[in-house]
Amino acid sequence: MKVIVDREKCQGHARCWALAPEIFHLDEEGYITPGDIDVPEGKEQIAGRAVRSCPERALQSVNG
Ligand code: SF4
Numbered sequence: 001m002k003v004i005v006d007r008e009k010c011q012g013h014a015r016c017w018a019l020a021p022e023i024f025h026l027d028e029e030g031y032i033t034p035g036d037i038d039v040p041e042g043k044e045q046i047a048g049r050a051v052r053s054c055p056e057r058a059l060q061s062v063n064g
Helices: 015-019 044-053
Strands: 002-005 059-062
Touching (some): 044 059
Antiparallel strands (some): 002 059
Protein backbone atom coordinates (compact mmCIF):
# COMPACT_ATOMS: atom_id res chain seq x y z
CA MET A 1 0.00 0.00 0.00
CA LYS A 2 1.10 3.50 -0.87
CA VAL A 3 -0.18 6.89 0.15
CA ILE A 4 -0.09 9.58 -2.51
CA VAL A 5 0.42 13.00 -0.95
CA ASP A 6 -1.02 16.11 -2.54
CA ARG A 7 1.05 18.65 -0.65
CA GLU A 8 -0.79 21.57 -2.27
CA LYS A 9 -4.01 20.58 -0.53
CA CYS A 10 -2.52 20.08 2.92
CA GLN A 11 -3.61 22.75 5.41
CA GLY A 12 -1.60 21.44 8.33
CA HIS A 13 -4.38 19.94 10.43
CA ALA A 14 -1.97 17.19 11.51
CA ARG A 15 -4.68 14.58 11.83
CA CYS A 16 -2.68 12.09 9.79
CA TRP A 17 0.31 12.57 12.06
CA ALA A 18 -1.83 12.33 15.21
CA LEU A 19 -3.04 8.90 14.12
CA ALA A 20 0.20 7.52 12.76
CA PRO A 21 3.29 9.63 13.46
CA GLU A 22 5.51 6.77 12.33
CA ILE A 23 4.03 6.98 8.82
CA PHE A 24 3.18 10.64 8.28
CA HIS A 25 5.87 13.25 8.77
CA LEU A 26 5.26 16.96 9.06
CA ASP A 27 7.62 19.84 8.38
CA GLU A 28 8.42 22.56 10.94
CA GLU A 29 5.25 24.42 10.02
CA GLY A 30 3.01 21.39 10.45
CA TYR A 31 2.45 20.59 6.80
CA ILE A 32 2.95 17.11 5.50
CA THR A 33 6.32 16.34 3.94
CA PRO A 34 5.96 16.07 0.15
CA GLY A 35 6.45 12.73 -1.57
CA ASP A 36 4.57 9.47 -1.72
CA ILE A 37 4.69 7.18 1.28
CA ASP A 38 5.34 3.44 1.27
CA VAL A 39 3.23 2.07 4.10
CA PRO A 40 5.01 -0.67 6.04
CA GLU A 41 3.34 -4.06 6.21
CA GLY A 42 0.87 -4.29 9.05
CA LYS A 43 0.23 -0.55 9.10
CA GLU A 44 -2.35 -0.50 6.31
CA GLN A 45 -5.35 -0.14 8.60
CA ILE A 46 -4.08 2.83 10.56
CA ALA A 47 -2.75 4.44 7.38
CA GLY A 48 -6.18 4.06 5.79
CA ARG A 49 -7.81 5.67 8.77
CA ALA A 50 -5.40 8.58 8.55
CA VAL A 51 -6.12 8.98 4.83
CA ARG A 52 -9.86 9.14 5.54
CA SER A 53 -9.35 11.55 8.41
CA CYS A 54 -7.70 14.23 6.30
CA PRO A 55 -10.27 17.02 5.96
CA GLU A 56 -8.54 18.43 2.88
CA ARG A 57 -8.43 15.12 1.01
CA ALA A 58 -4.73 15.64 0.56
CA LEU A 59 -4.05 11.92 0.98
CA GLN A 60 -5.00 9.06 -1.28
CA SER A 61 -4.27 5.39 -0.74
CA VAL A 62 -3.36 3.01 -3.52
CA ASN A 63 -2.74 -0.69 -3.23
CA GLY A 64 0.49 -2.28 -4.30
S1 SF4 B 1 -4.44 15.49 7.86
FE1 SF4 B 1 -4.35 16.27 5.76
S2 SF4 B 1 -4.28 18.46 5.96
FE2 SF4 B 1 -3.72 17.57 7.92
S3 SF4 B 1 -1.47 17.45 7.93
FE3 SF4 B 1 -2.29 15.51 7.23
S4 SF4 B 1 -2.32 15.73 5.00
FE4 SF4 B 1 -2.18 17.76 5.84
